[in-house]
Amino acid sequence: MEELTLYIGNKNYSSWSFRPWIALTAAGVPFREHLIPFDFPAGNPLFRDISPTGRVPVLHHGSLRIWESLAIIEYAAELFPDVALWPARREDRAVARSISAEMLSGFRALRGACPMNIRREKRRIPLPDGVMEDVERISAIWKECCENSGGPYLFGSFSAADAMFAPVVNRFDVYDLTQDAKVLAYMEAVKSHPAWIRWCEGALEETWIVPEDEA
The missing domain is CATH 3.40.30.10 (Glutaredoxin)
Incomplete structure (x- = not known):
């Protein structure tokens, strides 16, 4: 190949x-x-x-x-x-693709106000309309999926659905968008994954800065 x-x-x-x-x-x-x-x-x-x-x-x-x-x-x-990029069960794959497509097309308020920034110091910012509605919807997705699967990831094992939400984990973290214990537990599982750690190590070594870096 x-x-x-x-x-x-x-x-x-x-x-x-x-x-x-x-x-x-x-x-x-x-x-x-x-x-x-x-x-x-x-x-x-x-x-x-x-x-x-x-x-x-x-x-x-x-x-x-x-x-x-x-x-x-x-x-x-x-x-x-x-x-096994997608979950093994057909029903789980259907839900995983549904929430991945929702991530692809939605949550524009959150994405616009809180760009991903691995190096950003954790702090809150004033949030425009729509951001907390996005936070609440994403939190509901994460909690429901983890409760149904038993965790620690959305469908038990790490899958493409977790990958689609990985940048949102960073956003929730560095902009301090949630205090929900179940959401924080999912975020910690993602941040502890070896692939997440490898990406972040690479990000921390970069020297490029764009205007959003101080957002």
Whole structure:
């Protein structure tokens, strides 16, 4: 099989890069990482050479290009059916895909007000309308899934659904968005995963700063 190459942006900031990276890494899918830093808001002109959207992440497999985080995860799941990127039970896979798609298309208030920032010192900020509604919905998803599965992750073992919410764990943490014990327990499980730790170590080594760094 030809090598997979995952092109990503800055580990400190690139939430959409984080999602497929942690999914593939946690599952043990072999791939080569290629990081191209961006300079907000201009991005990086090199993205146009590797991605039809001019954005990252994008996965190269031979001449094939797959863009968008969830599509990359789905492609890897088809290539490596034995690594269990999605839950084993059909019913669980359906729910996992539903909440992953909800993450893909929703929670714009939270994403806009609280960008992912691994290096950010934990502190609260004034929150615009809609953010706490997003927090409440996400918290309900996490608690319901963990209660149904027994935890520590959404469907027992770490899966693509956890990967899709991984940047939100950072947002909840560094912007101090919750005091719910069950939500905090799930967040701690994600932050303790070896793949999360590897990504954060890389983010902490970066020196690039974009304007949102002081948000």
